[in-house]
Amino acid sequence: MGQDRRKFIKAMGIGSVAAIATPAQVWAKVKEPIHSAVRDITDQKQHTTDAYWKTIQSQFRFADGLTYFNNASLGACPVPIREATMQFRNTLDDFPSKYMWGGWDTEKENTRKKVADLFSVSQEEIALIHNTTEGMNLIARSMNLQPGDEVISANHEHASASSPWKVWQEDKGIRIVRPVLPILPENVEEIVDVYRKAITSKTKVISICHLVNTNGMILPVKEVSQMAQEKGILVAVDGAQGAGMFNVDLADLGCDFYTMSAHKWLFSPKGIGIFYAKKESQVHLKPLMVARGYKDTSIRRLENYNTRNLPELLGLGAALEYRTAIGSQKIHDRTYELKHYFRDQIKNYPKLRLKTPALDSLSAGIQTVEILGKDVKEVKKQLFEAYGIDCRPMSGFGLNAVRISLAIFISKKQIDILVNALNNIANT
Numbered sequence: 001m002g003q004d005r006r007k008f009i010k011a012m013g014i015g016s017v018a019a020i021a022t023p024a025q026v027w028a029k030v031k032e033p034i035h036s037a038v039r040d041i042t043d044q045k046q047h048t049t050d051a052y053w054k055t056i057q058s059q060f061r062f063a064d065g066l067t068y069f070n071n072a073s074l075g076a077c078p079v080p081i082r083e084a085t086m087q088f089r090n091t092l093d094d095f096p097s098k099y100m101w102g103g104w105d106t107e108k109e110n111t112r113k114k115v116a117d118l119f120s121v122s123q124e125e126i127a128l129i130h131n132t133t134e135g136m137n138l139i140a141r142s143m144n145l146q147p148g149d150e151v152i153s154a155n156h157e158h159a160s161a162s163s164p165w166k167v168w169q170e171d172k173g174i175r176i177v178r179p180v181l182p183i184l185p186e187n188v189e190e191i192v193d194v195y196r197k198a199i200t201s202k203t204k205v206i207s208i209c210h211l212v213n214t215n216g217m218i219l220p221v222k223e224v225s226q227m228a229q230e231k232g233i234l235v236a237v238d239g240a241q242g243a244g245m246f247n248v249d250l251a252d253l254g255c256d257f258y259t260m261s262a263h264k265w266l267f268s269p270k271g272i273g274i275f276y277a278k279k280e281s282q283v284h285l286k287p288l289m290v291a292r293g294y295k296d297t298s299i300r301r302l303e304n305y306n307t308r309n310l311p312e313l314l315g316l317g318a319a320l321e322y323r324t325a326i327g328s329q330k331i332h333d334r335t336y337e338l339k340h341y342f343r344d345q346i347k348n349y350p351k352l353r354l355k356t357p358a359l360d361s362l363s364a365g366i367q368t369v370e371i372l373g374k375d376v377k378e379v380k381k382q383l384f385e386a387y388g389i390d391c392r393p394m395s396g397f398g399l400n401a402v403r404i405s406l407a408i409f410i411s412k413k414q415i416d417i418l419v420n421a422l423n424n425i426a427n428t
């Protein structure tokens with residue numbers, strides 16, 4: 001290169017190729033805040049004490065004065081994961097064309113592997129999508145249903161899971177069967193029975209939520225899948241509220257499809273979803289969108305959007321590293337510990353009524369409670385305005401109850417404050 005050209009390049013401030021970070025360098029940089037957060041967690045000697053959970057709580061950040069009992073609406077993302085995702089965004093925007101189409105393939109596959117390991121399945125059964133809504137659309141739009149075919153979708157299904165079937169009903173004359181679930185079942189068989197009775201010779205799909213967003217009831221996906229499999233019926237699970245809150249072993253559940261929003265209980269950046277399809281059931285699926293590579297025979301064909309939210313996808317990988325450091329079993333156990341603590345407190349107050357089934361097989365980290373004689377919308381308003389507590393009011397199904405999410409960043413002290421606040425509102 002001539003001296004004049006070199007001078008010109010320098011004067012223009014044009015960088016040299018050596019300034020571009022390799023994916024490995026980016027990961028090394030990104031991992032530091034995660035590792036230091038993880039060190040803070042693992043250095044604690046007593047891994048189940050409140051002090052241990054206080055350290056984890058300190059790694060989440062909320063607006064001043066806010067107590068967030070609303071993880072079921074939208075999950076919180078720990079600060080180290082936010083920082084890691086920001087690094088991915090910055091790296092991408094420093095050189096936009098480099099990473100999107102191949103530069104981060106290995107990291108993307110590593111994330112897929114981490115997801116597969118967490119849910120005890122093969123990485124060839126996992127697609128990385130955007131959310132549960134997309135996953136349910138992907139399933140419904142793929143099906144080859146005929147007029148008169150039946151899809152079971154119980155009355156507590158979320159609109160994201162029932163709407164794609166409604167479109168089928170409106171356009172093609174399939175029939176949606178909507179059995180009514182009990183609000184406070186006392187055992188699992190009560191719910192299995194509802195599904196058993198809804199099945200007919202025309203049933204093609206059972207669309208079932210793992211944990212309903214209304215009153216936090218867990219539905220018996222394993223038992224329903226066994227029943228369905230014997231009759232050649234496909235089972236599609238909306239796992240938006242299940243995955244990450246408690247242990248989920250997809251191979252053991254035996255369903256055909258399971259879709260989740262990682263931005264809820266997996267605490268990932270927003271706009272990342274996970275889609276599981278059992279190897280032998282993948283033949284039923286067609287991509288919602290097609291782009292170059294649509295003939296890929298692997299499950300990756302279902303996530304092929306060309307330009308997409310890659311920093312958030314890698315942020316999910318970071319969120320799973322963080323989760324693994326804590327340990328899934330520990331998260332599962334803590335969720336149930338908080339549930340029992342909350343329910344035991346509520347039982348002390350006659351004007352507070354639990355609207356979520358008691359058994360651990362029937363509920364976990366979402367609990368609903370009604371204040372007798374008070375309108376839930378007013379209760380929600382007072383909780384926020386007087387105490388800075390955010391939660392979701394649930395009016396449907398006669399619940400008239402606030403929905404309380406007990407994620408791992410919630411402390412027992414915060415539960416005390418919440419219960420005290422509910423009792424105060426009950427007595428005003």
Ligand SMILES: Cc1ncc(COP(=O)(O)O)c(C=O)c1O
Pocket residue numbers: 072073131132133134158160161209211212213238240241261
């Ligand atoms: C049970 C259930 N399914 C589906 C969804 C939709 O989730 P997303 O908006 O992430 O697709 C939600 C959201 O709250 C939900 O609770």
